[in-house]
Amino acid sequence: MKKPRSTISTSSKIKFEEPKSSSSSEDEEEIEQELADVTFGELQKARSNGSHLVHPKPKEEKKGGRANKNRPMEVSCKKPVTRFREIIQGSKKVVRDPRFESLCGTLDVDGFRKRYDFLFANELPAEREELLKQVKKSKDPEVIEELKKRISWIDKQLKSESAKRTEAAILAKHKQKEREAAKQGKQPFFLKKSEIRKKRLVEKYKQLKGSGKLEAFIEKRRRKNAAKDHRYMPYRRPDNTEQQI
Structure with a gap:
């Protein structure tokens, strides 16, 4: 009978890979940075409650800046750019109404x-x-x-x-x-405007009477009013006997 191979001999050949030192150091740095942002009061509260989880504060987005004033401003590509941008800031237009401006003088x-x-x-x-x-x-x-x-x-x-x-x-x-x-x-x-209109009609009547054109003006006005009244005058509908004939 064949003897079974010992497990010890095989286990000696297995090599355990050690974790990379670089990844562990990066994790430690991240933990240190998170703990640095946590306040002392939050740490004391976590210890008193028995909880070891501390939620770090959300990181604020860095505002776009310039390393040098002669360089262009860096803008985030995540935010959409507005359609209309003010590239050159011009002078503000001042609208003036000449009716209410003292610079334009008064109307005579x-x-x-x-x-x-x-x-x-x-x-x-x-x-x-x-x-x-x-x-x-x-x-x-x-x-x-x-x-x-x-x-x-x-x-x-x-x-x-x-x-x-x-x-x-x-x-x-x-x-x-x-x-x-x-x-x-x-x-x-x-x-009032109505009083001015009445006096204006009186003045027109006096002018027409003095020039001898009053009768012609009254006749023209009468024909105009008659045509206006005739437009809205109802007509008689034809009888059934007339339609049959």
């Missing part, structure tokens, strides 16, 4: 109207007459349409300026009257 409405009165007194009426002549001479419908639009715009400007002048005259007259009343100790009265 009467002086402005006097300086630009030639536009409404001479330029626009002369342009209107010239456009009317061009409408009569031209045969192109598109050109005629453009000329009529320009004439309509000029009429609106002249009509608006005339209404503004009448309103300014009414306000100036009312202010003069209230100043004299205030000197006598009376309470000043300010006109």
Whole structure:
């Protein structure tokens, strides 16, 4: 019979690999660093409770810095970069409204109207007459349409300026009257928009009556109102007998 091999002889051939010194030293350094961050109070508390586990504080992310001021800033690649970056910081724009800025001076409405009165007194009426002549001479419908639009715009400007002048005259007259009343100790009265509109219509009535165009204006206004009323007037539906016939 064959004798069994002794286990001692085989065991002598086995070599036990010792752990690397480098890995153990690294682990020790990590443990030392973790324990260095733990406060003395937490260590005392762990010992009193009998627990040996101490949770280290989370490590703070290092902010990007520069070793030298001439080098570019290091930014983490984990954080997304904003879409719009301010590369060059320009001067801040200051928005100013000339109506409320003392640097732009004060607006003189009467002086402005006097300086630009030639536009409404001479330029626009002369342009209107010239456009009317061009409408009569031209045969192109598109050109005629453009000329009529320009004439309509000029009429609106002249009509608006005339209404503004009448309103300014009414306000100036009312202010003069209230100043004299205030000197006598009376309470000043300010006109409402509805009162200004009524006085403007009265002034227009006086102007039309003086020029002899009052009857034509009233007839034109009557026809306009009649057409407006006729638009909303209901119509009679046809009877069934009329439909059958």
